[in-house]
Amino acid sequence: MAQRKFVLDEKDLPTHWYNVQADLKQPLPPPLHPGTGQPLGPADLAPLFPMELIKQEVSRERWIEIPEPVREAYKVWRPTPLIRALSMEKALGTPARIYYKWEGASPSGSHKGNTAIAQAFYNKQEGTKRIATETGAGQWGSALAIAARMFDLECKVYMVRISYDQKPYRRILMETFGAQVVASPSRDTNAGRAALAKDPHSAGSLGLAISEAVEDAATREDTKYSLGSVLNHVLMHQTVIGLEARKQLELAGDAPDVLIGCVGGGSNFAGFTFPFVGDKLNGRSKARIIAVEPMAAPSVTKGEYTYDFGDEAMLTPLVKMHTLGHGFMPAPIHAGGLRYHGMAPAVSALADAKVIEAVAVHQRATFEAATLFARSEGWLPAPESAHAIRVAVDEALRCKESGQAKVIAFNLSGHGHFDLAAYEKHLAGGLEDFEYPADKVAAALKGLPKVGV
Numbered sequence: 341m342a343q344r345k346f347v348l349d350e351k352d353l354p355t356h357w358y359n360v361q362a363d364l365k366q367p368l369p370p371p372l373h374p375g376t377g378q379p380l381g382p383a384d385l386a387p388l389f390p391m392e393l394i395k396q397e398v399s400r401e402r403w404i405e406i407p408e409p410v411r412e413a414y415k416v417w418r419p420t421p422l423i424r425a426l427s428m429e430k431a432l433g434t435p436a437r438i439y440y441k442w443e444g445a446s447p448s449g450s451h452k453g454n455t456a457i458a459q460a461f462y463n464k465q466e467g468t469k470r471i472a473t474e475t476g477a478g479q480w481g482s483a484l485a486i487a488a489r490m491f492d493l494e495c496k497v498y499m500v501r502i503s504y505d506q507k508p509y510r511r512i513l514m515e516t517f518g519a520q521v522v523a524s525p526s527r528d529t530n531a532g533r534a535a536l537a538k539d540p541h542s543a544g545s546l547g548l549a550i551s552e553a554v555e556d557a558a559t560r561e562d563t564k565y566s567l568g569s570v571l572n573h574v575l576m577h578q579t580v581i582g583l584e585a586r587k588q589l590e591l592a593g594d595a596p597d598v599l600i601g602c603v604g605g606g607s608n609f610a611g612f613t614f615p616f617v618g619d620k621l622n623g624r625s626k627a628r629i630i631a632v633e634p635m636a637a638p639s640v641t642k643g644e645y646t647y648d649f650g651d652e653a654m655l656t657p658l659v660k661m662h663t664l665g666h667g668f669m670p671a672p673i674h675a676g677g678l679r680y681h682g683m684a685p686a687v688s689a690l691a692d693a694k695v696i697e698a699v700a701v702h703q704r705a706t707f708e709a710a711t712l713f714a715r716s717e718g719w720l721p722a723p724e725s726a727h728a729i730r731v732a733v734d735e736a737l738r739c740k741e742s743g744q745a746k747v748i749a750f751n752l753s754g755h756g757h758f759d760l761a762a763y764e765k766h767l768a769g770g771l772e773d774f775e776y777p778a779d780k781v782a783a784a785l786k787g788l789p790k791v792g793v
Contacts, residue, residue, distance in 0.1 A: 344426055346588040348419035355406060358579040360614045360686055361572060362402035363621045365693070368572070368685050372647065372658040377791055380657055387558055388565040390466040393459065396573035404576065406458075413457045413490060417446045418580065422588035422749075427716040429736070436739035437594060438732060439749040441585045441612060442719070448513075450722065450754030451608045452483035452568055455577035459566050460487035470494035470563040472556035474524065474549030476604065476679055477503050477724065478510025479754050480568030485519035496563075498524040498532075498552040500679070501544035502672045509758045524549035531555050531653040543672050546605075546680040551653035558655070569605025570650060570661075570684045578611020581751060586615050589749065596627045598735050600750035602727035603631040603640065603698070606684030612751035613696070614686075620695060629696040631687065632727040634706070636774035637670045639663060639683045640691050640698035642781050647791040648682060658789060661688040664776070665784030672774075678724050681784070699731060702773040706730045707766040710756070722754040723762055 361368065370379040385394045396404060406414075425438040443451035463471060471493055475481030481497040488495035497519050504511060504523040511521045522528055524544045525535035531551035535542055542548075550567070557565035567574060589596060599616055601609030609631050619625035633640060640662045648663040650656035661682045668681035683691075690696045710726035712733065713719070721729060728750040739746050756763065765771050 342424060342426060343592070344424050346422040346591045348584060348587060350415050352584070352587060353411060353414060353419055354580045354583040355411070356403040357406060357576045358583060358615050358618060359399060359402055359404055359576050360617055361400045363618045364689065365621070367400070368689055369660040372791065374649065374654055374657055377658070388554065390462045390468065390564060392462045392466065393573050396576060397571060407461060410458050410461050414454070414580065419584045420445055422585055422592070424592070425717055428713060431712065431716045432733065432736050432740065434736040434740040435743060435745040436736040437745065437747045438736055439589065439592065439594070439747070440752040441581055441749070443581060443608070443751065443753050444719065444755035446483070447486050448479060448483040449757065450479040450483065451578060451581060451611060451751070452480045453487065454580055454611065455568065455574045455607065456480070456483035456487035457490065458577045460484070460491040460493055463564050463566070464491040464493060468493065468562070468564045470496065470560065471566045472496045472553045472563050473566045473568065474498045474500070474546060474553045475503070475568070476500050476546045477722070478507050478514070478758065479722070481514050481519065481521065482510060484566055484568070485514040485517040488519065489517045495519040496556060497521045498526060498549040500524055500546060500549050501542060506761060507758050524552050526552060528552070529555045531655070534653070545652065545669050547650070547652040547666055547668065550651035551655055554651060554655045555653070569607040570682065572686060574607055575610035575614065575684055575686055578607050579614050581608070581611040582613060582615035585612060585749065594747045595625070596749045597746040598628045598630065598748045600630045600632060600728045600731050600735070600748070602678060602724050602753065603633050603683065603687065604637070604678035604680045604724065605682070606687040608751050608753035610684060610687060617690060617695060630731055631691065631696055631698045632731045633698060633700050634678050634727060635700045635702050636776055637664070637679050637681070638700040638776060639681060640688070641700045642776065643683070644785055644788070645688055645692050646788060648788055650682060658791060659685050661685045662691065663788070664781055665787050667787045668784045678727065701727055701730045702775070704766070704771050704773050707763070707771060709733045711766065719752065720756040721752055722756045723759055725751070725753045728752070
């Protein structure tokens, strides 16, 4: 039988993060001040982020050194394994060779720790006492709660209401590590109170939770804001995934034909694929790179590539990205981490340049693929990660039809142990498909800001 698992030693842990901005043909459009509409300077971001992260956000250096304390913390679970999905290949009857990078082995159960630890380290280094953040499904909040505890920081998490209700064990995990968790919209901020006044039963959104966390950080001198996706420095911290995967595929004697990751804000997709994107931009690879989003929040496939706010209350900088409009209120799908109106500027620029592809899939088909994967491979995937599995299965079935033995690799970004209520609903036939209607997309896009850039 072919080898199943490809494992690196601690000595193989990357020493630097890869910055895709160094290889983009055109620099990313600058973020703009939410009040003036002018390009942001470092001083504009200083109330929210430590200076080192601000420098990383705008850097075009190809390699940024990973601080030794961060690398030591990574060693708790990194390098993570690359696994050949032999049993799923057999179940599908495909000639394709399928690999998945397993990020669920981290303390928080997902890839999010790769940037949470880095952000906590830089905040501690620059004297921050407290961090405020938002979380959708809870993976990011869990990772930051753990990282904050490691570096002796207070942590306040605004958890999207629908996920707060659907995933109580995520909240308990965060609280176990000392974080304070409130449902968003909350009564703790002006943004939350305004949302509740408009709709007392609001299910919340990532855009609204971001508004609350940003307001929290901006109104306290001891607090900085921390974001788990979208921003350039966040995506860069995640590239340890793809840098490891590239070595592991070499160990397997394979080069990827298709690379797949789910996308909400873009962090796990970027972390897994950007080192390969760099190869593609520099003529060393022709791999197809596919970003998979839910039909209920199709920012890349149905949104507009333009400047928009990253949050509902219009407190964040304006960034050029694929967006459904900052007022978008997503349907209550179980992949809470993908319920976001926008997409990372770097991912958006690559999609606009046709360097990467994007597809949207339905919730029920996604859980069907997740169940197939669990029954064949033995791991229970998070609903977010299952979107990548869905497209990996579809690509493998196309190989079965054509007889092509392509190499397919995807990022299994986290486990689904806190998502059993969703699996129970799926097994009982109770899951719904939500497709965001075209008229609602058009209505949300009418609220886009007018920018003269």
